[in-house]
Amino acid sequence: GNSVTQMEGPVTLSEEAFLTINCTYTATGYPSLFWYVQYPGEGLQLLLKATKADDKGSNKGFEATYRKETTSFHLEKGSVQVSDSAVYFCALIRSLSGNTGKLIFGQGTTLQVKP
Amino acid sequence: GAGVSQSPSNKVTEKGKDVELRCDPISGHTALYWYRQSLGQGLEFLIYFQGNSAPDKSGLPSDRFSAERTGGSVSTLTIQRTQQEDSAVYLCASSLVTKETQYFGPGTRLLVL
Numbered sequence: 001g002n003s004v005t006q007m008e009g010p011v012t013l014s015e016e017a018f019l020t021i022n023c024t025y026t027a028t029g030y031p032s033l034f035w036y037v038q039y040p041g042e043g044l045q046l047l048l049k050a051t052k053a054d055d056k057g058s059n060k061g062f063e064a065t066y067r068k069e070t071t072s073f074h075l076e077k078g079s080v081q082v083s084d085s086a087v088y089f090c091a092l093i094r095s096l097s098g099n100t101g102k103l104i105f106g107q108g109t110t111l112q113v114k115p
Numbered sequence: 116g117a118g119v120s121q122s123p124s125n126k127v128t129e130k131g132k133d134v135e136l137r138c139d140p141i142s143g144h145t146a147l148y149w150y151r152q153s154l155g156q157g158l159e160f161l162i163y164f165q166g167n168s169a170p171d172k173s174g175l176p177s178d179r180f181s182a183e184r185t186g187g188s189v190s191t192l193t194i195q196r197t198q199q200e201d202s203a204v205y206l207c208a209s210s211l212v213t214k215e216t217q218y219f220g221p222g223t224r225l226l227v228l
Contacts (some may be wrong), residue, residue, distance in 0.1 A: 101214035105158035
């Protein structure tokens with residue numbers, strides 16, 4: 001079936017550290033891939049996306065590259081800030097025709113950034 | 116409106132009661148989704164509406180759950196005879212068309228006592 005697996009959290013980093021949150025997926029065809037972020041007390045927000053192999057999504061200093069050969073979409077940021085503390089969700093939408101476009105989410109990774 | 120809105124923001128109910136949750140999607144968005152976020156199950160798809168097409172109900176966990184979308188806009192998710200395991204945050208999302216970026220509302224936090 002279709003699924004998304006994220007690294008377990010929480011991830012605790014000091015400010016200005018390098019961040020990687022691993023995400024791998026299982027899907028037929030060529031899914032679209034997403035990272036959503038949920039800040040404390042707020043709703044889910046789209047962080048970035050990529051719709052085909054080798055695409056790089058980027059936003060707010062975060063990047064992720066769609067790697068079909070490794071079925072991965074790892075999230076990276078060169079220098080995290082305290083304000084990046086949140087829960088990050090990797091997700092996919094299957095590409096098959098007729099699909100409803102429902103998002104399939106990973107379990108979420110909590111990031112804590114300490115000053 | 117500027118974004119997806121949901122009401123109520125919080126709902127506390129007693130086991131066995133019925134509840135209705137409301138979602139107002141972004142104006143002009145034709146696709147509408149309901150998801151549930153719970154500690155044990157993470158984020159799960161519940162139901163999808165697209166225009167006048169038959170909804171995809173494949174994610175509804177039981178026949179106690181139902182949803183409708185009137186006039187292609189507002190949607191209501193109804194849970195009958197609530198159980199404690201229904202306690203979760205219910206999220207609504209909309210997108211311009213199917214498979215495009217989904218924008219989420221703030222959610223309704225449901226607690227069944």
